[in-house]
Structure formats: C-alpha cells, structure tokens
Amino acid sequence: MSVAVEFRNIKKAYGENVVIEDLNLKIEQGEFVSIVGSSGCGKTTTLKMVNGLIEPTSGSVFVNNEDIKSKNLIELRRGIGYAIQGSVLFPHLNVEQNISYVPNLLNKKDKTKTRDAVAKWMQIVGLDEEIMHRYSNELSGGQQQRVGIARALAASPSLLLMDEPFGAVDEITREQLQKEMKRIHKETKITILFVTHDINEALKLGTKVLVMHQGxxxxxxxxKNILNHPASDYVNQLVYRQRHMCHLSDDQLGDCEYSAVSKV
Ligand SMILES: Nc1ncnc2c1ncn2[C@@H]1O[C@H](COP(=O)(O)OP(=O)(O)OP(=O)(O)O)[C@@H](O)[C@H]1O
Ligand SMILES: [Mg+2]
Incomplete structure (x- = not known):
C-alpha cells in the first residue's frame, strides 16, 4: 500500500498559541479517513495544511510522497478536491460551469471530455440534469452541497478533502449524501479526508477514524477498534453513547450489538 498523505513532525502555532503540537501520521492510499474531535482541536487546520491553504510552523506534509513545499501550490490544489460546509459555488456561474471549472482548465481543448465529466458527476452525486443551467441562488441547500461535491470530484482528484460538507443540510439529505459518498469512495478508490462533528457519521463512513483532541x-x-477499544478516556467518552445505542447499520460494525453487550 502506498502512502497518500503524510504529516511529519508538524507543529502549527498562531503567535504563542500552539494549536498542533507534533503531528505524525501516514494515511494510506484509498482510505476514507473521518476526522473528529471537539471544536477548536485543529481539524480544519490539519486539512488546510494538506492543500497548502495553511503553512505549518515546522515539519512537512507529503502528498503522494512529495513534500508539498517543493510543489507549485496552484498545481497541487488542482489535483486535490476540496469541499467545505455551505455553498461555495461561484454565484455568476451556473451548475454546469461550476462543475466544469477545473476540468476546463485541465483539458482546455477537449470540450466533449469536460461535458462527459460534468454529466457523469452530476449523476453520481444524484443531481438531475434539468438543473444544469441554474445558478446557485436557484438551488436548495442540499443541491448546492451536491454541486460543491461534484465540482470537487470533477477534476478526478486522487485526494479529496471535505470539511463538514454536510453541515448545512437536513437529516434526510444528509443520509443520502452519506450514502453517495460511500458509494463514490467504493467506486473511485480515492483517498478521502473527511472532517465531521458527528461521531456517528465518522464511524459510519470512515475506513479509518482520526480522533483529535487539543491538537x-x-x-x-x-x-470497529475506535468503538470497541478506545485508546483514551477522551475516545471512550466520545463513543460511549454509540456503544450503547449501536444503531449503526453499517456492515463494518456488524458485531456492534454484540460488543455493546459484552463491553458494558
Ligand atoms: N488564523 C488564525 N489565527 C489565530 N488562531 C487561529 C486561526 N485559525 C484557527 N485558529 C485557532 O486554531 C485552533 C484550531 O482551529 P481549527 O479551525 O483547526 O479548529 P477545528 O477543529 O476545525 O474547529 P471546529 O470544529 O470549530 O471547526 C482554534 O483554537 C482556533 O481558534
Ligand atoms: Mg473546522
């Protein structure tokens, strides 16, 4: 297995305030990593250091075994999908233009290729072609969120960063989007780093869960191991309710009910 992202001796401080102390982690290609932890623990900071939106105070981030310090940041970002909470669509561009923005930059000459990519991703994230020519103020929150995800995926990135991408949608849309993401991950095998506040969502979606606390x-x-073998009191508290409720239907957590009984 090759390593998609590596954090090596990462420290991040804002003035005197050290928010990440000494982060060391290797994320293998193809993992769906859910990142959870209390507000302000450094999740967004960690994510933004991967696409160079935030520079570490010291240490290095490697993407596909290359130190991103040695890379052109614009090129780096074109190869990394980035989806964040709420609508981040270009308001002056319609759905089709939003999704094709990066593919257009990448394959300037081949319009058919771009059109095909737009149609494919709209279908994958569950958007009707009918809305192709609408602007973001003519879309529901859930539709905007889907367009944002399609746009992040349309450049065929091998790495996708998502920062609470389902934060602004209702429960039903959220569940649909979770299913889509799981399917997209299965189909594309891309590496995903997915920040969420919701431990249930983290356990449901992730092939791995990264629990952070105070940087x-x-x-x-x-x-499974997070749930059944929490490594610290903090993780234990985080999963306590889940272990008792255990309504996670996911096959990954198939023996969850059993472990709930045996553990308590
Ligand atoms: N530009 C900045 N200047 C100073 N401090 C900052 C800056 N950006 C973030 N911080 C601080 O760094 C810490 C980590 O912030 P970060 O945004 O990574 O947290 P988070 O885990 O994503 O939180 P949330 O769950 O609320 O989104 C917080 O204490 C925050 O106040
Ligand atoms: Mg954040």
Missing part, C-alpha cells in the same frame, strides 16, 4: 492524535484506527 494531538488520540487514536487513528478502524471504526
């Missing part, structure tokens, strides 16, 4: 890694493990 440090508490545990990086499979959902």
């Amino acid at each position: 440090k890694i508490e545990q990086y493990d499979t959902p």
